[in-house]
Amino acid sequence: MADSPDLNAALTLAESAARRAAALLLTYFRDPKLKVQQKGATDLVTEADRHSERLIAEMLLSAYPDHALIGEEGGAQGNTQAAFRWHVDPLDGTTNFTRGIPYFAVSVALSDAHNLPLVGVVYDVVHEECFKAVRGGGARLGRKKLHVSKTRKLASALLASGFPGDKRVNPDNNTEEWACFVPRTQSVRRIGSAALELCYVAAGRFDGYWESRVNTWDVQAGLLMVEESGGKLTNYRGRQEGIYDGAQIVASNGRIHEEMLEVLILGDAAPRPHG
Ligand code: IPD
Numbered sequence: 707m708a709d710s711p712d713l714n715a716a717l718t719l720a721e722s723a724a725r726r727a728a729a730l731l732l733t734y735f736r737d738p739k740l741k742v743q744q745k746g747a748t749d750l751v752t753e754a755d756r757h758s759e760r761l762i763a764e765m766l767l768s769a770y771p772d773h774a775l776i777g778e779e780g781g782a783q784g785n786t787q788a789a790f791r792w793h794v795d796p797l798d799g800t801t802n803f804t805r806g807i808p809y810f811a812v813s814v815a816l817s818d819a820h821n822l823p824l825v826g827v828v829y830d831v832v833h834e835e836c837f838k839a840v841r842g843g844g845a846r847l848g849r850k851k852l853h854v855s856k857t858r859k860l861a862s863a864l865l866a867s868g869f870p871g872d873k874r875v876n877p878d879n880n881t882e883e884w885a886c887f888v889p890r891t892q893s894v895r896r897i898g899s900a901a902l903e904l905c906y907v908a909a910g911r912f913d914g915y916w917e918s919r920v921n922t923w924d925v926q927a928g929l930l931m932v933e934e935s936g937g938k939l940t941n942y943r944g945r946q947e948g949i950y951d952g953a954q955i956v957a958s959n960g961r962i963h964e965e966m967l968e969v970l971i972l973g974d975a976a977p978r979p980h981g
């Protein structure tokens with residue numbers, strides 16, 4: 707068995723990599739000459755995403771050469787058989803970034819070989835909010851300990867979600883689920899960064915989040931943030947399978963979790979609030 711790294715030291719490094727990447731991203735933000743390419747029909751990548759990932763990978767792998775690193779843009783690097791893996795989204799919210807919309811983040815997580823996140827950092831680049839968590843050690847925004855909200859009823863809840871990359875060709879693209887939540891909640895939001903949406907659940911700004919077919923780099927750090935701030939995580943059936951891989955995620959303050967599952971399972975047959 708490989709030696710377990712000191713998680714607080716790993717967190718410190720992850721935070722400094724995220725902050726350096728954020729400073730780099732700002733040098734590209736709102737630059738009219740920014741080079742944008744299309745990876746898929748609606749999936750964009752910029753030179754800023756790639757540059758940011760190179761910087762983070764170099765910092766993490768030079769400190770932990772025996773670890774693996776899975777990045778959105780560069781794929782798997784380092785010791786791919788390793789017991790510990792970094793999941794790196796060098797720019798979560800690329801569509802916002804290309805439009806000058808100031809909601810995007812750097813997300814860095816360290817997990818074990820089963821993709822259980824142990825350390826997570828999500829840095830909101832423009833608002834300079836650094837969300838961080840260590841398994842068993844709580845989640846923080848700067849120095850402030852994070853707690854999920856106390857909202858008890860779905861009817862008063864503010865939720866967040868996103869749409870999968872294959873939304874044009876796959877009819878299972880979250881539009882039905884979205885339509886079911888709209889009349890049953892206070893409202894539904896899409897920020898355009900899964901990492902930030904999960905951090906906002908951890909901070910009590912949102913009461914819940916659901917999404918399917920996201921990637922480990924989008925959500926690993928944010929999922930740990932929710933767990934460490936007292937929230938609940940399951941898949942759409944209320945079980946644990948697939949959550950850390952991003953297959954299906956329901957993240958909530960715990961109190962509205964069953965009502966969220968009811969909507970995801972029953973669809974439009976789920977109960978509706980009166981009035
Ligand atoms: C995307 C964002 C978005 C989510 C998409 C992701 P990207 O990541 O997290 O909120 O709905 O599934 O791909 O492409 O901006 O890094």
Ligand code: CA
Binds near residue numbers: 795799
């Ligand atoms: Ca992402």
Ligand code: CA
Binds near residue numbers: 755778795
């Ligand atoms: Ca990204």
